[in-house]
Amino acid sequence: MFQIRPFDAPLGAEVIDIDLGKPLAAADYERMINAFHDHSLLVFRDQDITPEQHIAFSKRLGELQVHIQSTYHLPGYPEIYSISNVVDENGKPIGLADAGKVWHTDLSYVTQPSRCSLLHALEVPHDDSGKPLGDTLFASTIRAYEALPDATKRRLVGLKAMHSYMHIFDKITAMKRVGAANLVPLTEEQKKKVPDVMHPVVITHPYTRKKILFVNEGITVSIAGLPQAEGAALLQELVDHAHKPEFVYRHSWRAGDLLMWDNFSTQHLAMHDYALPRRRRMRRTTVQGSTPVYDPLPT
Numbered sequence: 001m002f003q004i005r006p007f008d009a010p011l012g013a014e015v016i017d018i019d020l021g022k023p024l025a026a027a028d029y030e031r032m033i034n035a036f037h038d039h040s041l042l043v044f045r046d047q048d049i050t051p052e053q054h055i056a057f058s059k060r061l062g063e064l065q066v067h068i069q070s071t072y073h074l075p076g077y078p079e080i081y082s083i084s085n086v087v088d089e090n091g092k093p094i095g096l097a098d099a100g101k102v103w104h105t106d107l108s109y110v111t112q113p114s115r116c117s118l119l120h121a122l123e124v125p126h127d128d129s130g131k132p133l134g135d136t137l138f139a140s141t142i143r144a145y146e147a148l149p150d151a152t153k154r155r156l157v158g159l160k161a162m163h164s165y166m167h168i169f170d171k172i173t174a175m176k177r178v179g180a181a182n183l184v185p186l187t188e189e190q191k192k193k194v195p196d197v198m199h200p201v202v203i204t205h206p207y208t209r210k211k212i213l214f215v216n217e218g219i220t221v222s223i224a225g226l227p228q229a230e231g232a233a234l235l236q237e238l239v240d241h242a243h244k245p246e247f248v249y250r251h252s253w254r255a256g257d258l259l260m261w262d263n264f265s266t267q268h269l270a271m272h273d274y275a276l277p278r279r280r281r282m283r284r285t286t287v288q289g290s291t292p293v294y295d296p297l298p299t
């Protein structure tokens, strides 16, 4: 029987004594999912799982998404996205080194963004004193919404924002001078698969019914229906607000960690404070969610 230990933080809990390599009984799965919705992020330590087991566990949550950056699919497993600064014996990157360099919500640029992501750490970099590097920060979009002034909450009702893959691509490419960078330009065919999409600025969580501030620095381009300058100022105010320190949990990785986070109720940022020969090697799946909607009824 596994234990759930909530963090002393705005979000997150550790699940203790669980082996994700083994199928979970229906009642255990339900207890885990309830904890996931309560805490937005679950940490499973010491998971020694294969790609097949990672996929099998992820699939219990829904249909898996295949990332548009096909260069970094784990060979033989298109549902697994490799995130790594490591290169093979021919100098070829084995994964995307640039992942998460700006605050974002995974795949908010598609009509049905990721319900959740499951990131498994195989190798974690450390500094000379043994302190882990390459932490990931997660901000609660529920807390962020709740902390908005009432006048701002009223102003946001009915507003929609545009989300774009090319926006985060361009932002990360512009940061190339900072550390490793290996995003691969999309072909015209791939670009057609990720057209810009509109989502409400405030959405209702599909399971908990809580209200969520659903804009992020990396992928949200603009707010529609407002004069350009007013929309740009509002978007900047919201994306800056969304990751204030009081909404943030910072995860220090250990090899074997598997983190599962809710992409509706969190957004995240990866710290790029390491470089080869310090190696970071992770594998990620993303589970398709529903189309974000705003439901005006109170939670």
Ligand code: SIN
Residues within 6 Å of the ligand: 083, 099, 100, 101, 106, 117, 134, 135, 136, 268, 269, 270, 271, 282, 284
């Ligand atoms: C991501 O943005 O999904 C990757 C986060 C990380 O590498 O820590």
